[in-house]
Amino acid sequence: MAVDASLSERKLIILKAIIQNYLETGEPVGSRTLTKYTDLNLSSATIRNEMADLEDLGYIFQPHTSAGRIPSDKGYRLYVDMLMEDKEQEITERENGLLEKTDKVEKVLRQAAKVLAANTNYATMVSSPVNNRNTLKFIQLSQVDAEQIVAVIVLGGNVIKNKIIEVGETLSNENLLKLNMLLNTTLNGMSIDQITLGLIARLKEQAGIHSKVVGHVLDAVAEIIHVEDDMEIYTSGATNIFKYPELSDKQSAQEIISAFEEKQQLADLVTETLASENNHGIQVYIGDETPVKTMRDCSVVTATYELGEGMKGTIGIIGPKRMDYEHVMKTLKTLQNELDAIYNKDPKE
Amino acid sequence: MAVDASLSERKLIILKAIIQNYLETGEPVGSRTLTKYTDLNLSSATIRNEMADLEDLGYIFQPHTSAGRIPSDKGYRLYVDMLMEDKEQEITERENGLLEKTDKVEKVLRQAAKVLAANTNYATMVSSPVNNRNTLKFIQLSQVDAEQIVAVIVLGGNVIKNKIIEVGETLSNENLLKLNMLLNTTLNGMSIDQITLGLIARLKEQAGIHSKVVGHVLDAVAEIIHVEDDMEIYTSGATNIFKYPELSDKQSAQEIISAFEEKQQLADLVTETLASENNHGIQVYIGDETPVKTMRDCSVVTATYELGEGMKGTIGIIGPKRMDYEHVMKTLKTLQNELDAIYNKDPKE
DNA sequence: TATTAGCACTCATTTATTTCGAGTGCTAAC
């Protein structure tokens, strides 16, 4: 992604100035403003010429004749990729240690979303880690009463799954014990995508289990392990979008907020993010680039965090295209590190 | 709550007409409209006189001079209490059987919220049942690895709680067994508000347990049992409020939707509802009557459902004051019955 | 006494008209 050859040094400076100014004010920026805003001592007329060029190249455009210029998606892209300078530190002290360690992953994530929203003034989301090639740590069946068995499964990262299995008849204590033994000895430590239905079937055979009930229970267990629908998504600050006029007309607001309530779309976003990880785990989707159609008028910035044995989750913020990318990326990185750290991973970078 | 003596039969008819018309159109209704809308053959002038009286009595008011009349909160109240006629049936067939039984309570409730929203075009919420005087059905501690124990507790209604307890040292198998025995024999079948910290303390003594670790574990168990914060609230259709101009200016929309995202306020609402149950479990809060300040410009209608052994939850809808109370109450009743029925309770009424 | 026709008046809403100014593109001079 080399910089367009037709972009002189000066054009870059001007483009950068336009974008920065626009990020600050939210108003189209005109040539006059730029003469003051930049160091290069040029008249507005000269700037105008340059701006005309930049417009031809597609980096900026006018919302209407006789208005100043606004960055296009392409302009933002260039900015994020090349022009933006990291503004280090500054928030770090305030932010470190905001998350308190607790065994309830859920709580930490909820809090993370909140912190993120409070720090950025955008809408945020945090997905619970998805047990991709997660390992099974412990499994146990217990008889609750005559007709119910509760299955408890602990995965790496201390994710706990459970389900009540209805059995027609009482399982003998002995059988239950055998089952538990069998399950733990064979499955323990395996990654859950190794535990296929086929494996279970073979297991049944090898163990010489013929009882219908037992078979049924085993099938149920296999099912529980694989149920993926427990990717939770925590959101916060969805209503922050009301702070940005370009997103807060009824139409847009409705759509975006719906997406935050239904969560399906956010889940898609997470999936996408996890699939195409790169760039230190930080991804920036500008406008049309986003995988979620509803957010065509927004920018979406996401990061991936890890907690324990290959479990990955996503944190992300959604805001107007003229968002403060530097601050957002910085904050995201900080939080990402904190999440990684809270469950003892090496911080990135 | 006897009807105001100064309200003649005719005034009631007119008031009812005003409200019904306003519910339909959302526009202030004038005297002219009413001459057509009602049976009584009166001129607009006469109606105007009556309207003036109704306004003096506080049942209606004008948003501004030279506009028609709008029902006041007091007006709505009278309407809901006395004027409204039940429009039976109609939706019932469509709605019955919308919920499919599954062991995941969570799924049913999520779905309930959705169904409700789809059927009413208002914002809806469903709270997970709160284990009030719920009983403990089963409890079990299992050693996950050297330093972790997982505690699983099944309550009546098959609510499962669990938590990982970190112990500094390994607990002997024997001890664990003893503990499980102890817990199950003593606590099983007890209602959870009987299980006080004091009880646990006495239990420790009686059992002659002196090990620090075991004590620690027991305390943790007591804590888990009592943690109440797992009242989940599922919402749907929050963005429906955009359909009602009187609620969809930025200010209001922002507030209401925030309440739906944060959920704390909804939780308060649930608590309140559960506390003051009456009226077949259906409650109508009009405007200022609502316990949640954010919804002063809305009406809130809630119902209580029961599922299993005294567990109660709340379903509710939030909409503009000019909501279709009849339809809403009917739908709520239907869903309430379905929820009751799905876990085998007798339908109300 | 209750009802009604009639009329003057009010006021939100809509539409049209004007003014204002930020910003542009272009040309000609430096």
Next chain:
DNA sequence: GTTAGCACTCGAAATAAATGAGTGCTAATA
């Protein structure tokens, strides 16, 4: 290559006028 200067565009804001639904009151009517 840069700049001063100027005519032009067009959104936004302000102002004005037109519309019309609805009212309250008074005087006539049944």
